[in-house]
Amino acid sequence: MADLPERLSRDALLALAIKVLQSSGLSREDAEEGAEILVLADLFGISTHGVDRLPSYTERMRTGGVDPRATVVIDHTARALLRVDGNNGLGPVVARKALKACLAAARDTGLAAAFVRGSNHFGPTISYTYLAAQQGFASIVASNATTTIAPTGGRAARLGNNPLGIGIPNPAGDPIILDMAMSVVARAKIRRAAARGENIPSTWATDKEGRPTESPEAALDGFLLPIGGYKGYGLALMVDLLTGLLSDAAYLTHVSSWVDSPDEPQNLGHFILCIDTKRLGSRAWLGAAMQDFVGILKDTPAADPAHPVLVPGENEMNAFKRNSEEGIAISSSLLEKLNELAR
C-alpha cells in the first residue's frame, strides 16, 4: 500500500500533537509547549525532528525513560544567569520553559543565559532561535547528545553530534538562523549510500579502528567524522562543556544511550543565551543592516548560476512559508500512528 502523504494545517497538526502528548501523561500546558517546538520543526521542513519523534518520545515515557510529569525547576543564581533542572522531563518542554525564563531575564539585564540539566532530546535548535528572533532576541542555543563521535585520532566514541544554533532577528525580513551539528554528514546519508551500493567520500566517517573509510558498511560500524577534522571535534567538545559540564548535566561518555538504555535518564544538557537587540539599537537600524547584509550575499556572483548563494536558514524560512500556506505533509502511516497514540 502506497504511503501517501496528507497535508495538515499547522493548527490541525498542533492539536493532534498536543493530544498525543497529553495521552502520554503531560499536562495541557506542557503538551502545548512541547507540541509548539515539534510542529515548528515540521513547518521548517525538518521532519526528522518534528512530530515524527512523537512515537519514540511516547515510548520513552511509557518505559519510564522520560518523566511526563516532571517539574522544571528554575534557579536564578545571578541576575542574568539561570540554572534549570528539567528533572528528566520531555526535552522540548524543558527547553521551551528554559527559553521563556531566559528571555524574561534578558529583558531585565539586556542579555541572559540558561544552563539546563536533566533534559532530553529537544528537537531542532531552530525552533528556539526562531522563537527568540520573533521577539527581537539574538540567541545561541545548543545541546549535547548521545555519544557517537570519536575524538580526532581516537577509535572510540566519546562525544555527541552536538547541535549548535545561532539566530539573529530581522525586523525588516526573515531572521538569519544557523542550525548545525558538527558531523560532515548525517548518519542517514551513509545508510542511503549503503542501500545504493555506493562508496562514500573518505571525509565522512572512519571505520571502527578510527581510520577514514570509503565503505559505507565500515562507516556505519565506525564513527561519523566532524567537519574540518580537529576543528569540528574541538567545537563539538566546547559545546559539550557549555551544555553538559557547566550545566552539571551528563557530558562525554556519561551521556547514556537512549537506544541501549531506554529507561535510564540521559541527563542531557542545554545552553541558551538570549540577547535583546533592542538594547543595541533601533529596529530601523537593525532592519536596514540585516537587509543590506542579505542583499550583499544574495548578489554574490555564483560559481554555478543554478545554485545561487544562500543565507543560513533561507531554505527553512521558505519551507515555513510554503508549509504554512499549503499545510504540512505527513505520511499516512505516521498519521495513523499519531491518531492511535492520541486516543
Added chain:
Amino acid sequence: MADLPERLSRDALLALAIKVLQSSGLSREDAEEGAEILVLADLFGISTHGVDRLPSYTERMRTGGVDPRATVVIDHTARALLRVDGNNGLGPVVARKALKACLAAARDTGLAAAFVRGSNHFGPTISYTYLAAQQGFASIVASNATTTIAPTGGRAARLGNNPLGIGIPNPAGDPIILDMAMSVVARAKIRRAAARGENIPSTWATDKEGRPTESPEAALDGFLLPIGGYKGYGLALMVDLLTGLLSDAAYLTHVSSWVDSPDEPQNLGHFILCIDTKRLGSRAWLGAAMQDFVGILKDTPAADPAHPVLVPGENEMNAFKRNSEEGIAISSSLLEKLNELAR
C-alpha cells in the same frame, strides 16, 4: 647571514613590546595592555599573532590607519550588555579594555557581553579566553576580519576568515580553550605547497571562479574554503553578524582591506561574552568535572598510538609552560627590527 633565534624571557619581551608601542604614540597604560595580549600569543607559540605583528601595527599607526591615542568609550546600555567604541584604536588595546569591562559587569550579573566596534586586528582569541579563564570565567571571544572567503557557491569574497574562541576555566588544571577560524587551512600552508611545487587537496580552496582546485597557484588567486563547506560558511557568517553587524561595526564587504587601503579605518567588530563559573557551582565541583572530562578524552584508545587524542588548547598550554621556562624564541632579524622601533 643565518637568522638565528634568541630567547627572551616573558618580562624582557613584554618590556620591549611596551617600548615599541609607546614609540608609536600609545600611553604607558595602553602600551602595557596591548603588549600583554601580544606576548601571550608568543607564549602560546602563536608567533604569527604576537610581537611579529608589531612592525605592521607600527606602520599602520604611522600612516594614520590606526589611532594610537584613541579613547575607548564604554556604554553600559543594559546591566549585562556593553557597547564599546574603539574609535580606531589598536585592536589588542581596544579588546583588552572591553574584556576588562565585560568581566566587571559579569561579576555583577553572572554573565555579560561586550559588542565592540571601531576596532582592528586584535591578536589571537586565546589571549582573551585565557585571561578570562584565569579569573574563573568561561568565555566566547570572536572577531570579524578582512574579506577573503567566498560564500558557498560564490565566486567573489564576501566575508572574513573570522576567528572564534571559546574558553572554559579549570581550577584543577589547564583551561580548555578552542581558538579557530573557519578556513580548512591558513593561507600560509598553501603558499608553502606552492613553494614546494606540490598539489593541494581540493577541500582547501577554490580558484577565482569558485571551483575547488588542487593547484596552489590557482588557490592563491582564488578563495580559502571553509570547513564543512556550507556549515563553516554559515558559522563564519553568524560570527560576522555577532561581531560586526550587531556591534554596529563594519561587516561583510564593508570591512576594508588593510593591505589595499592601509589608511582607511577597518572598523572591525568583536563579540566578548563572559560567564562567571563561580555562580554555577563550587571550584571543587568544576575542577573535578574538568579533570574527569580531560581524563576521559586522554584515555581514548588512539587510531595511531604515536598521535594520542588531544584536548583543545593542550598544545598551546604546553608551549606556554615551555616558553615561560626557556624563554620565547624570536628571530634575530625581528629582534633587530623591534629594537629599532623601540627607539
